[in-house]
Amino acid sequence: MGGWRQPLVMVDSIVDYKYGDNGFIKVIKHVTFNEPYLQGHFPDDPIMPGVIIAEIFGQASEYLSFLTDICDIWEQKTGAALRNLRDIESQARGEEMLEIIKARRLKVRGVLAAQNLKFKDIAWPGDTIEVMSKLAFSDSQGFKHYAVSAHVGKRIISQGTVINFREDK
Numbered sequence: 001m002g003g004w005r006q007p008l009v010m011v012d013s014i015v016d017y018k019y020g021d022n023g024f025i026k027v028i029k030h031v032t033f034n035e036p037y038l039q040g041h042f043p044d045d046p047i048m049p050g051v052i053i054a055e056i057f058g059q060a061s062e063y064l065s066f067l068t069d070i071c072d073i074w075e076q077k078t079g080a081a082l083r084n085l086r087d088i089e090s091q092a093r094g095e096e097m098l099e100i101i102k103a104r105r106l107k108v109r110g111v112l113a114a115q116n117l118k119f120k121d122i123a124w125p126g127d128t129i130e131v132m133s134k135l136a137f138s139d140s141q142g143f144k145h146y147a148v149s150a151h152v153g154k155r156i157i158s159q160g161t162v163i164n165f166r167e168d169k
Helices: 050-078 086-091 096-107
Strands: 015-019 023-028 107-119 128-138 143-152 155-168
Touching: 015 050, 015 086, 023 050, 050 086, 050 096, 050 107, 050 128, 050 143, 050 155, 086 096, 096 107, 128 155
Parallel strands: none
Antiparallel strands: 015 023, 023 128, 107 155, 128 143, 143 155
């Protein structure tokens, strides 16, 4: 769904999504032993680079905005509300939904513009990182500010704010 290609796909799966004012997205990234960026990042002590965690935050946040766009467009076209991941999945294989997704993907561009993150712990090969992103606010210049956090199990490894810039092409 996103515009990323290997080796920069940092979201393995979207596990939860909620539409609306208190909306959020939860994604998973499995840190495998053969990730290309681990080979050169502290070779004797391979840990997940913080910049890669920031990229997970950026991609998760862009998925949040993209799915929200899809829900908005669907409701405008059909009059039916999609409020969560299950609702979206129920329509995902239909021709009308596929056209909405394709058209929106071609029209919007989002980039990670800034970050203010605190790193509290480490992710190692074999860990599963769970990332949560919530839209804090949008400004009039197209910047979307997201509150983000990353956990490995119950350990919080990073949290803070990322700012994505989004525009229609």
